[in-house]
Amino acid sequence: MKSPRGTLARLLCLGLAVMLAATTFLGSTAEAQQPERRRTLLDMLFGQRQPAYVPPQDVQPPREGKTRKKNSGSVTTIKTRTPTTRTAAAPPPPPKLDTAKKVLVVGDFVANALGDGLKAAFEDSPGVIVESRANGSSGLVRDDFYDWPAALPSLVSEIKPSVLVIQIGANDRQQLVTAEGRLDFRTDPWFTAYGERVARLATVAAETRVPVIWVGLPAFRPQNMTADALRLNTIYRSSIEKVSGEFVDVWEGFVDQEGRFIVTGSDINGQPVRLRGNDGINFTGPGKRKLAFYVEKSARRYLGDMTSPDLVRLDGSNLPELLSLPPSESKAIVTTPPIDLFDPELDGADELLGGTLPPSSSFPTPRDQLVQNGRLPDPPVGRVDYVKRVPATAATTTTPATATP
Template sequence: MRNRVTKKTARWGAIGAAALVFSSGILPPHNIAEAQERYYQRRSILDFFLGRRYIDDYPPAPNESAPPRSIPKKKKTAPKATVAAPRPAPPVAPPEEKAVEKLDTAQKILVVGDFLAGGLGVGMDAAFQDSPGVVIETHSNVASGLVRDDYYDWPSQLTKFMDESKPAMVVVLLGANDRQQMVTDSGKEKFRTDGWFAEYQRRVASFGKEVTARKIPLLWVGLPAFDSPAMTADALQMNQLYRKQVESVGGEFVDVWDGFVNENGEFIVTGSDINGQQVRLRTSDGINLTEAGRRKLAFYVEKPVRRILGTQASPDLVRLDSSNVPALDLSSNPADHTDPISLSDPNLDGGTALLGGAAQPVSTGKSPRDRLVQDGEMAPPPAGRVDDYSMTPAKPAELSAK
């Protein structure tokens, strides 16, 4: 115990003396340098937990500059080669479809009507863009109809358009703006009254007769459903009127109602397009048509148009003149082509007469048919066939021997 205390006392005494000498500035120079060098060395974790203290735990003596701390140099490593990520290829724009050149003899389809007819004309342009024998010509007035003839006189305008374009067919889509008061010879008639419907029927029939009287096919397109229930109910009633009056003058009514309602007969904004995909057909106002809706509206008209025009509306129709004949260079080797041969040439097969020109050989005997019909004789069957009964019957002695 005594020795332990003595050693502890001696240790602390030594440390105190060293501190006194260090603080008074009388530490030998070689000890100062050694202390400064040890001051900058790291202590281990054992020194921290065991409480070991050295002279290097004290700062260097005054007026002595501390040596610069040596920082271990890091090994220079070659920079890693960075591989740039491959840039995505720029999107390739789809090739623009070349418009089919229309023939000089292409038939014109005249589309007339209100704002819906304008969209129908756009859809029909897309429907017949690949048909060189069909040209679509559209004349529409957004706010027009058959009621306000003081604003736009459709009967006179129709006559003007037909005289100018000489159409092969007329397509009409009117009525969306006609739900309003009408001025007649007898006065003003409110919408939905009997007088209003009577005058409106007369105007529809007269308008259609302007077309059919010229022996031009007439297609009258019905109104689609609308977002407003009142407009939808009126459109249903007016479609019935259109069908009756147009058919009475020799025209054809095109019903498009099922394409813009659901299975319950309700108005839809989104529905199937001509390819069966779900798309938006109507705009936010519930009245106008989107691009897909216009194309679907034209789809209903496209079918009767192709039926009436026949091959004229076919996309395979080509120009039948010298402008599209491929160039044939026969000057290089005349043996590459064969001269045409007449079908009546007897030398076609190396003979001197046409087939059937020689006399047929005459048979002196009767044919198997004649022997069967006239004499009742049947030609003997080939040997071994199922109906060959020409086997020689066995004799009784042969049977007994067996």
């Protein structure tokens, strides 16, 4: 019977032999995979030399860090800060003239925005003053709160405007109280009664003998409010045109191409800006200026040259200095009597040019010969149109007769 120690020893020897054989096989396989070096003439004469083993060198990557640029002592580097450009402040507007024409703006909160826009439009015109007397909560429905037909004549007599601008109606979308009772909004009786009040205000404005511009309502964010504004604009247009007033439509400035309300649109310079407030009813600064842009053209037509920004006040501060001569030099001035420009003696002659007709020639001109004789004179000999004429009395040549056989 074999002992367990002998069996274990044999297994260990067998394992070592297998490992040694595997190591030898792998080494020969690796050498076989390497490309065989071709023999040269020196190898055949002196034998093949074994290449010297060169151990690989550990190449360390360069450290990442900030590289400092060497600076020579003769050059000094100074870090400069880029100066910030500041826009020059706008010059103050010119003062208004004492003889400036006035524009009176009346109406509700939309008219208040229109007045601000017109003030910005005529800011550089010293000959135009914009007076805004709008009442933001007023309208034509609640005449118990503010009666515009009754208050307008006193405002016109107080301010004495050259142009009257009216914009009203944004607060009138409510019940209307009449002697017959309350009329609901959007009913036919309501529109009839409201049209009468609009016609009354237009008549009062026309009686002031001042050019009247009635500005229509713009679009609003609430769709029902926008639809009502379209209906009210038709009433305003028909009423003001009956009294020879002018209606200005601003609808296209606050809607897109499909007629929908817009919050952001182009300003008067074509740049995209925000025109309306967050509520979709009030106006921003560019929106007020665009609202006034539609009225500005008509107002300038009535105001004339007073809208020019080149008007100045003429007083002692800007008149040119008039220099006067001292009394000693003023006495030495030699006066000259007036001279007649048509006097022939100025040129040393005794008559004016054209006083005597030039002498007429005794020889008739070619024109006279053509008129009198009906033919031009013969051209001189040698000229290109000269043709020798044969006289009519020239001898005629006779043809000899031939004998007949």
